[in-house]
Amino acid sequence: MGTKDREGFLKQFSVYALLICIGFIYLYPILHMISSSLMTLDDLLDSSIKWLPSSFNLENFRQAAASMDFWRALWQSVVLAGVPTICNLLSCSVIGYGLARFDFPGKKIVMAVIILSFVLPSQITMIPTYVLYSNLGIQNTIWAFVLPALFGQGFNAPIFILIFWQFFRQIPKVLIEASRIDGAGYFKSFYKVALPSAAPAFITVALFSFVWYWNESYLTELYVHGIYGDSSWTTLVIQLDNFSDNYSSYQQTATNAATNLNESINMAGTLLSILPLMILYFVLQRHFVESIDRTGITGE
Template structure:
């Protein structure tokens, strides 16, 4: 029995090494010179930090500080509008009684299975007719209407949480003269902290990684996000500065990694919690 256990552990360790090898190679490549990139060494023989300093200023007229600020500006706008709109829509589905409520909630669930590529062309035509191309409005406006990346999932998650909150709290608030908005703002919203944090984390991560959306709607270098700036390092007529590309791509994932590791307990708590804690 003990031999079996050790054998299974050894197999798992070997599999893990195969999985994490590209990550270690990527990390090592960020400190290699271009001449060392093709070497079989996992880590550089003569590590250099010049890839980070030169890569930060690799795009003429701009630094990666500008692109990071653009990305955070876009993400914060999306994050704020998503939390407000999705929580309001979820509250309406969970608490209000309006015509065809179940039907519309079913439509929301159906959109979870709808690939985003299907709506890509009509959305672009619509936003282009509004003159929103090369702005951040194609990202912020849909999220302000509980749409955009993950909107349906966020609504479903919040609806399930609100349904676990006793309705007696609503009745008590009504007796004190609270309106529906007052119940949402004073009762439900403060209790929704765990799932709202989860929504914020997922929203940040998914929109940070939305390279395709940024590529389609943003065409001015001045408005480029980090992902598009990394693409510019590859779109060059000369040799690609691979060391600088790997160094900048390594820095580009740092915010997402920090968010995930420091807030992962909130992800689990927000998904697992279905009502008030005892």
């Protein structure tokens, strides 16, 4: 078991064995998806082939991308996730800073309402929100996501407000007071002093918000895409939800002979829908871990 200054073999072996088992549980579905997406129909029917395909069949990805209208859906997914995320950063940072730095009557009530709105399931407010968006004329448009985010009411905005609130509370008050003595106003103190030190909070909120907007399919289909496809806006997740119907339409209009829908093409379409997020995570992994550590988030 080792000593206080040096870890023993048994302890290290137990820790690494546990981490490997947990890592395998998380990686197994992804590895199976990658392996299956590269298989041909003969490989799927061959019981002797489990993990390694006889040949890498990239045609599955081409057909899946064509049926999903991949590039258009990818661009619209980035817009539908990115623009509300930027709005969340602007509104939630201002609200979190105000709650952290100013005392006003009813502040505790405001905090209680913010926490309650986070606990309240979105299904409860779904019908009133749908009616409100219809009356405002923003139904089936991107404004159904952008406008609420501008006012701090985006997807899971309360948790983002609490993240900024917690982070801005850690900034020494003497820095804000010193900027006020130098003649800076409230907004200049926020812009010049608070924001430059809040990079970890911004990275955390940006990643969480982008992923949540990207993965949201039901509310996107309800508010933006339209239940009956009334809008031209779509996302990769919606295209994946309707993958079977989309592939049938593609198969009927394809100039070349398209393969019948099988598990390999399904897995290829699934991999294409999560590939942008995987790339984003690997690029920002170091900054993401550091920001989580500095903002005090325990997990999601």
